[in-house]
Amino acid sequence: MITVENLHKSFDDAHILKGISTTFESGKTNLIIGQSGSGKTVFLKSLLGLHTPDQGIISYNDRPYDKMSVDERIGLRQEMGMVFQGSALFDSMTVEQNVMFPLRMFTSQSKEEMLERVNFVLKRVNLVDANKKLPAEISGGMQKRVAIARAIVNRPRYLFCDEPNSGLDPKTAIVIDNLISEITTEYGITTVINTHDMNSVMEIGEKIVFLRKGLKEWEGSNKEIFKTDNEAVTDFVYSSELFKKVRQMYIEERN
Ligand SMILES: Nc1ncnc2c1ncn2[C@@H]1O[C@H](COP(=O)(O)OP(=O)(O)OP(=O)(O)O)[C@@H](O)[C@H]1O
Structure with a gap:
């Protein structure tokens, strides 16, 4: 769980x-x-932890960051996994080497132990037979799976994803969203995703924080967001014609 107070x-x-x-609760997307x-x-x-707050407290499972020692902060960093926008894989490394990277950096496991874990997470993200491929040799959706595998290989408690669907077609984006959501529940991870994607909101938004001009304008679940009367939220959510029609249907059904 991550608690943010007056940031x-x-x-x-x-x-x-x-x-x-x-x-942000654990086991939730x-x-x-x-x-x-x-x-x-x-x-x-x-x-x-890449920006230091001017004011406010961020706590990770009740551990306030500003009270942590340097060692505790290093420990916390190892509990974090990150899926970057555009996957950010190392181009010259194979899939296997990319996924193994955090284990080589942060653990003293033997090659066999690392390989066993790498194969486990690659299987979990439904990527088999791709170990020896380079990122350029696989599709964007597969690259995203590699990025997810790399982010979870060291068993993170916290998973951060920046626009995980950017560059993906809508169908592949849903598959990736669902994979992140399943992994979050399965391993009880606290997952926080930055997104523009309204499909993600609908599919996996167990908790949504809506920011406007640096303020938290609204928060709630995907079930609640389509019913809210908050104008800023509805302006944002229904900015596309498709979603405007969905809302119209909802209002007609309600009346
Ligand atoms: N390191 C920085 N130094 C100065 N200003 C910054 C810095 N990082 C972000 N900003 C400013 O903070 C504001 C918010 O930026 P931020 O990148 O968080 O927006 P965002 O909601 O993520 O937008 P987008 O959806 O386009 O990525 C912007 O005005 C940006 O210029």
Whole structure:
């Protein structure tokens, strides 16, 4: 679980995060949504410890970050997995080497132990027979699976995903969303995803935090977001014609 209390972050005169408080529970898929420039990336980077808050407390399973020693922070870093936008695989490394990378960095396991774990997670993300391939030799959806396998190989307690669907077709995006969601439940991970994708909101948004101009404008589940009367949220959610029609149907059904 990650608890955020009154988080503020500025860059020079620009006040970007303006007192955000929320909770991301373990075993749940949590989404951060909002318009471009609303502060989603700054928020995610703050959760990753890449930005130091100006004010406020972020606690990881009740351990406040600002009270942690350097060693505890290093330990925490190893409990975090990250799926970057565009997968960010190492081009010159094979799939197997990419997934093994965190184990080589952070553990002292033998080659056999590492390989066993790598094969386990590759199987979990439904990627078999790809060990010796280079990222350029596999599809975008497969690259995303490799990135997920790499993010979970060291058994993270926290998983952060930045726009995991960018560059994927809608069908593959849903498969990737569902994979992240299943893994989150299966291993009790606290997962936080930055997304623009309304399909993700519908499919896997167990908890959604809607940011607007650096403030938490709304939070709730995917079931609640389609019923809310919050104008900023409905403007965002129903910005596409398709979703406007879905809302119209919902209102007609309700009346
Ligand atoms: N390191 C930085 N230094 C100065 N300003 C920054 C920095 N990082 C982000 N910002 C500013 O913070 C604001 C919020 O940016 P952020 O990247 O968090 O938005 P976002 O909601 O993730 O947008 P997008 O959906 O386009 O990625 C922007 O005005 C951006 O210019």
